[in-house]
Amino acid sequence: MAPNPKVVAAFRAMSCLGIEEHKVKPVLKKLLKLYDKNWELIEEENYRALADAIFDEDDNQALEPEQEKKNKVGEVDEEAHPEERVRPLKRLKLRGQDGRLLNSGGSSTAAFALKTPKPEPGTVPESSSRLLSNGNAVVDKGKKPLSPEEPLRGRRSISDRAQPAVTFREPAVEQGASSLSKSKTPHAYPFITPKDEPVDEVEDDYTIPLSVILPEPSSVPDSSTKNDTAGDQDGNNTVASPYRNENVEGEDIFPSSYEEVPFNAELASSSTGEEASVKIMPIVVLSKESEANGTLIDGGNKYSSAANGSISVKSSPASVAPRVLVSPPCPSGPDDAVLVTKDVMNDLSENGGGKESGEPMPQNSCNVMNAPNHHTIDDTRAVCATNDLTKGEEKVKISWVNDSNNDIPPPFHYIPRNLVFRDAYVNMSLSRIGSEDCCSTCMGNCVLSSKPCSCANKTGGDFAYTAQGVLKEAFLEECIAISRDPQNHSYCTECPLEISKNDGCLEPCKGHLKRKFIKECWSKCGCGKYCGNRIVQRGITCNLQVFLTSNGKGWGLRTLEDLPKGAFVCEFVGEILTVEELHERNLKYPKNGKHTFPILLEAEWDSGVVKDNQALCLYAASYGNAARFINHRCLDANLIEIPVEVEGPSHHYYHFAFFTSRKIAAQEELTWDYGIDFDDDDQSVELFRCKCGSKFCRNMKRSNRSIRSSVTG
Ligand SMILES: C[S@@+](CC[C@H](N)C(=O)[O-])C[C@H]1O[C@@H](n2cnc3c(N)ncnc32)[C@H](O)[C@@H]1O
Numbered sequence: 001m002a003p004n005p006k007v008v009a010a011f012r013a014m015s016c017l018g019i020e021e022h023k024v025k026p027v028l029k030k031l032l033k034l035y036d037k038n039w040e041l042i043e044e045e046n047y048r049a050l051a052d053a054i055f056d057e058d059d060n061q062a063l064e065p066e067q068e069k070k071n072k073v074g075e076v077d078e079e080a081h082p083e084e085r086v087r088p089l090k091r092l093k094l095r096g097q098d099g100r101l102l103n104s105g106g107s108s109t110a111a112f113a114l115k116t117p118k119p120e121p122g123t124v125p126e127s128s129s130r131l132l133s134n135g136n137a138v139v140d141k142g143k144k145p146l147s148p149e150e151p152l153r154g155r156r157s158i159s160d161r162a163q164p165a166v167t168f169r170e171p172a173v174e175q176g177a178s179s180l181s182k183s184k185t186p187h188a189y190p191f192i193t194p195k196d197e198p199v200d201e202v203e204d205d206y207t208i209p210l211s212v213i214l215p216e217p218s219s220v221p222d223s224s225t226k227n228d229t230a231g232d233q234d235g236n237n238t239v240a241s242p243y244r245n246e247n248v249e250g251e252d253i254f255p256s257s258y259e260e261v262p263f264n265a266e267l268a269s270s271s272t273g274e275e276a277s278v279k280i281m282p283i284v285v286l287s288k289e290s291e292a293n294g295t296l297i298d299g300g301n302k303y304s305s306a307a308n309g310s311i312s313v314k315s316s317p318a319s320v321a322p323r324v325l326v327s328p329p330c331p332s333g334p335d336d337a338v339l340v341t342k343d344v345m346n347d348l349s350e351n352g353g354g355k356e357s358g359e360p361m362p363q364n365s366c367n368v369m370n371a372p373n374h375h376t377i378d379d380t381r382a383v384c385a386t387n388d389l390t391k392g393e394e395k396v397k398i399s400w401v402n403d404s405n406n407d408i409p410p411p412f413h414y415i416p417r418n419l420v421f422r423d424a425y426v427n428m429s430l431s432r433i434g435s436e437d438c439c440s441t442c443m444g445n446c447v448l449s450s451k452p453c454s455c456a457n458k459t460g461g462d463f464a465y466t467a468q469g470v471l472k473e474a475f476l477e478e479c480i481a482i483s484r485d486p487q488n489h490s491y492c493t494e495c496p497l498e499i500s501k502n503d504g505c506l507e508p509c510k511g512h513l514k515r516k517f518i519k520e521c522w523s524k525c526g527c528g529k530y531c532g533n534r535i536v537q538r539g540i541t542c543n544l545q546v547f548l549t550s551n552g553k554g555w556g557l558r559t560l561e562d563l564p565k566g567a568f569v570c571e572f573v574g575e576i577l578t579v580e581e582l583h584e585r586n587l588k589y590p591k592n593g594k595h596t597f598p599i600l601l602e603a604e605w606d607s608g609v610v611k612d613n614q615a616l617c618l619y620a621a622s623y624g625n626a627a628r629f630i631n632h633r634c635l636d637a638n639l640i641e642i643p644v645e646v647e648g649p650s651h652h653y654y655h656f657a658f659f660t661s662r663k664i665a666a667q668e669e670l671t672w673d674y675g676i677d678f679d680d681d682d683q684s685v686e687l688f689r690c691k692c693g694s695k696f697c698r699n700m701k702r703s704n705r706s707i708r709s710s711v712t713g
Pocket residue numbers: 363364365366367410552553554555556594595596597628629630631632633688689690691692
């Protein structure tokens with residue numbers, strides 16, 4: 001039989017240290033047994049574990065006869081024989097003067113004694129705890145280690161590393177880890193595997209890498225009781241809400257920069273298993289300058305102008321408006337511009353969502369863990385570490401809470417701006433923006449001017465926003481009225497959506513709701529960044545939170561602060577796809593029980609200028625922002641979507657922005673009317689059963705109708 005190349009390599013590595021094969025063999029055998037044949041652990045850091053184990057074996061053998069001798073002849077003066085305490089020369093070769101391994105990338109080591117008692121069942125293995133600067137071990141209320149990922153990999157914990165090289169950490173820790181990996185306890189996430197820090201980074205005041213600790217959902221900073229920045233347990237308000245920052249003069253009401261406040265979270269925990277306090281101190285940079293001026297392909301806040309040039313674009317205050325399209329999600333695949341980390345997802349499904357891959361999901365299950373594999377370990381880490389779903393991408397944190405069970409939010413890439421997937425043509429060249437399409441001669445804050453600027457002219461001749469940064473009442477009321485009026489639809493002669501289905505039976509256009517557009521000032525305008533006609537492009541500024549709804553709608557989005565009527569909340573951000581690409585995805589990943597709601601950017605579809613292969617939509621299953629958590633409510637939703645042009649004057653690509661349709665109190669769930677026709681059977685996927693609770697619920701009506709018709713026969 002050919003020799004095992006791994007064994008040969010181990011022999012070779014040891015022979016470089018002058019250790020002969022016959023010494024290596026028995027120790028290697030023991031190690032393999034101990035490590036459950038996990039070669040990775042043996043090979044790491046140039047076979048450090050193996051070398052140390054051999055040296056320890058040497059030590060033991062060397063000491064044994066001495067001990068016997070001592071036992072025989074009585075007391076030996078240790079002082080007189082210092083050399084007896086000296087470690088073998090070979091070990092010294094491996095170490096620097098400070099005792100660290102020279103070839104281990106700076107990591108300290110623990111040498112191994114091959115017999116270390118396994119921990120008692122039910123106790124917390126020492127190595128599964130992390131030492132804080134104050135020496136408190138971090139445990140999960142005494143039940144499970146909070147950071148099982150190292151034990152899983154058989155690595156020594158920080159506490160071990162800090163110890164002198166004396167004892168061999170038998171993989172007793174692995175026992176704890178393996179049981180953990182099956183646990184659904186939310187803080188037991190073996191998929192979160194921080195890199196081994198070199199020992200020189202382990203300082204006295206070492207704090208736990210927060211990335212390995214997932215707050216228990218119920219102990220996630222419950223900003224629900226606060227009106228400040230989501231998740232800031234110390235009550236630090238990181239962002240001044242524009243609505244609380246009114247300026248009587250109407251000048252720049254928005255802060256030019258945002259306070260940066262580190263996020264301190266405290267988890268109830270203790271080394272003894274009960275209520276001690278563990279301080280977690282990740283630094284979340286909450287402050288980011290506005291990124292309104294992005295690049296072309298980074299489509300968010302970017303705009304495509306009409307194909308017919310800069311000046312001739314027809315813009316009307318009432319135009320065709322977007323609606324959602326029911327479609328299945330897009331599991332990852334090479335064509336889907338997604339990242340795949342299978343292991344992470346497996347772990348997530350095992351530990352977080354508690355769902356098996358492939359298991360059909362409940363209809364309201366956007367929160368399931370075997371959703372598309374779009375999470376990277378880093379993403380997961382960032383989300384768990386900071387309880388900020390935005391991973392720092394927004395000016396504000398968006399925390400999440402789950403007071404009901406152990407589910408964690410679905411994995412997705414948080415993006416603050418739309419991104420082109422592949423074929424979508426989003427042209428926003430400056431040359432296409434004509435002088436009448438921007439206000440190049442303006443200065444300062446346009447909304448303070450008595451005369452509407454060119455951009456306002458595109459919004460029906462007036463600014464949509466007040467000086468306080470909310471929608472003008474009349475504008476908003478008109479938008480609401482239009483959205484509620486079923487007469488307000490336009491119909492394409494050849495609907496790009498129907499053509500994209502390419503199924504041989506071209507259905508007639510189902511109609512596109514006409515809505516009012518807002519045209520914001522932008523980079524080619526003369527006004528400043530804090531011009532009051534630049535709201536959506538500044539991104540999210542209010543305090544939002546993702547939470548698990550209690551009425552079976554899955555995750556939802558809520559506000560943590562009172563919001564006035566007409567306030568901008570967020571835009572719907574996702575991948576920009578052509579409807580063809582969308583259809584491809586729908587075909588590729590047909591019904592699997594989960595629904596996502598791509599937004600059609602359908603303003604010009606009836607104009608005939610948009611070819612079906614240019615028609616766009618936004619798809620947020622894989623890449624999206626907080627808006628992907630907004631649930632549907634029939635008719636009287638508290639948000640209304642308004643198309644907003646930022647980077648150009650075309651209705652081909654625009655921002656899909658949500659504004660409050662009325663005052664909203666802190667803690668209220670945010671909802672919008674997806675525009676679903678629950679009576680339309682021609683949907684790509686089965687529709688969810690609406691639980692919006694509205695007295696206008698269209699789904700309920702249908703249920704009543706069907707009950708009635710079955711009663712009447
Ligand atoms: C865009 S996602 C909204 C976020 C979602 N709840 C989640 O957990 O990720 C849309 C899905 O949420 C659920 N949903 C939204 N509104 C609902 C409603 N009114 N009643 C029942 N389920 C709803 C449905 O499963 C729908 O497919």
